[in-house]
Amino acid sequence: AQTVTQSQPEMSVQEAETVTLSCTYDTSENNYYLFWYKQPPSRQMILVIRQEAYKQQNATENRFSVNFQKAAKSFSLKISDSQLGDTAMYFCAFMKPPIQGAQKLVFGQGTRLTINP
Amino acid sequence: DARVTQTPRHKVTEMGQEVTMRCQPILGHNTVFWYRQTMMQGLELLAYFRNRAPLDDSGMPKDRFSAEMPDATLATLKIQPSEPRDSAVYFCASGFFSFLAGGNTIYFGEGSWLTVV
Numbered sequence: 001a002q003t004v005t006q007s008q009p010e011m012s013v014q015e016a017e018t019v020t021l022s023c024t025y026d027t028s029e030n031n032y033y034l035f036w037y038k039q040p041p042s043r044q045m046i047l048v049i050r051q052e053a054y055k056q057q058n059a060t061e062n063r064f065s066v067n068f069q070k071a072a073k074s075f076s077l078k079i080s081d082s083q084l085g086d087t088a089m090y091f092c093a094f095m096k097p098p099i100q101g102a103q104k105l106v107f108g109q110g111t112r113l114t115i116n117p
Numbered sequence: 118d119a120r121v122t123q124t125p126r127h128k129v130t131e132m133g134q135e136v137t138m139r140c141q142p143i144l145g146h147n148t149v150f151w152y153r154q155t156m157m158q159g160l161e162l163l164a165y166f167r168n169r170a171p172l173d174d175s176g177m178p179k180d181r182f183s184a185e186m187p188d189a190t191l192a193t194l195k196i197q198p199s200e201p202r203d204s205a206v207y208f209c210a211s212g213f214f215s216f217l218a219g220g221n222t223i224y225f226g227e228g229s230w231l232t233v234v
Contacts, residue, residue, distance in 0.1 A: 033221045043154075043206055045225035052221065091160065095221065104150065104173065105210075105223055107160040 002027045002094050006108035013082055014116050020067075021077040021111050023092030029053075031097050034068065034075045035105065039089040048090070051075065079113075087115045119143045121226035123209050129232045135197040138229045140209030141190055147215070149192045150223065151177075151184055152208040160208075166192065167214070199233045206230050 003026045013019045025034070036048040051059045051068050058066050063083075067076045079086055092108040122141040130136055142149045150165040164174035169186040177184065181203075183195045196203055212223040 035222075037225075043228050043230070045208060045210075045228075047222065047224070050222060095223075097221070104162050104165060105160075109159050 002029075002096070002106045004092050004094050004106055004108035006090075006092055006111050008111045009109070010112045010114070012114040012116060015082060015084060017082055018078060018080050019082055019113065021079075021090050021092075021113065023075045023077070023108055025073050025075065025092070025094050025108075027073070027094065029096055033095045033097065034066075035093040035095070036064070036066070036075075036077045037091045037093060037107075038086075039091065039110075040085075040087070045091075049077065082115045084115050084117060086113065088113060119224075121209055121211050121224055123207075123226035123229050125229055126227065127230045127232075129234065130199055132200055132233055133198045134233075135195065136199045136203075136231060136233075137196075138194045138207055138209075138231070140192040140194075140211075140226060142192065142209070142211030143224060144190075146211035146213045146224075148212050148223075149186060150208075150210040150212075151192070151194050152210060152225075154206045154208065154228070155204075163194070163207075196231075199231075201233045204232050 005024045032053045034051045038046045038048045049059050049061045049064050063080045065078045089110045091110045093105040124139045148167050151163040154160050163177040164184040166186050186192045206228040208228045210223045210225045
């Protein structure tokens with residue numbers, strides 16, 4: 001079974017700084033998808049960024065980028081120029097590719113990120 | 118702006134009462150998930166459906182929980198009888214997946230906050 005591990009329960013940085021959240025996963029699959037979801041205090045789960053394992057290029061969405069190291073099974077999230085609105089719980093998640101009955105997200109434990117003014 | 122809609126947003130009920138949570142997935146999505154989030158267990162997959170058929174409900178306590186999709190626009194999660202340990206945020210999520218077309222993104226509703234006293 002796949003597992004996802006986020007080793008940093010909490011992190012705190014100053015506004016405008018860059019912060020990196022760590023995630024490692026365990027799988028025997030060669031093709032899969034990785035995600036970062038953001039959960040602000042409202043509890044809404046918001047997709048931040050998505051990476052397909054067969055793509056070597058790291059995904060980027062505005063201030064958010066990932067460092068995907070497939071051999072190391074590592075998928076870290078970098079937030080540049082952090083903003084107060086980035087304060088949230090961040091979840092790393094894994095999903096197998098679309099074959100019958102396989103599409104379910106496996107989540108890490110989450111990292112609580114606080115951006116201080 | 119397509120979104121997954123959940124009702125109720127908040128529910129407080131007494132132990133032993135029946136609770137029904139409803140979800141309207143995004144139009145056109147063929148896969149619906151129910152997740153539960155607690156402090157202790159994090160995000161757990163309870164059940165999911167493909168084209169309204171249950172694919173996996175192994176995460177759901179069968180004696181008191183049931184999940185159905187009466188039609189493509191409605192998914193329900195029922196707890197009967199409810200217990201204090203069922204207090205959690207219940208998320209519905211949906212996505213479109215097919216073996217040929219692929220698909221790799223799951224969108225979450227805002228969650229139903231359940232408190233059983």
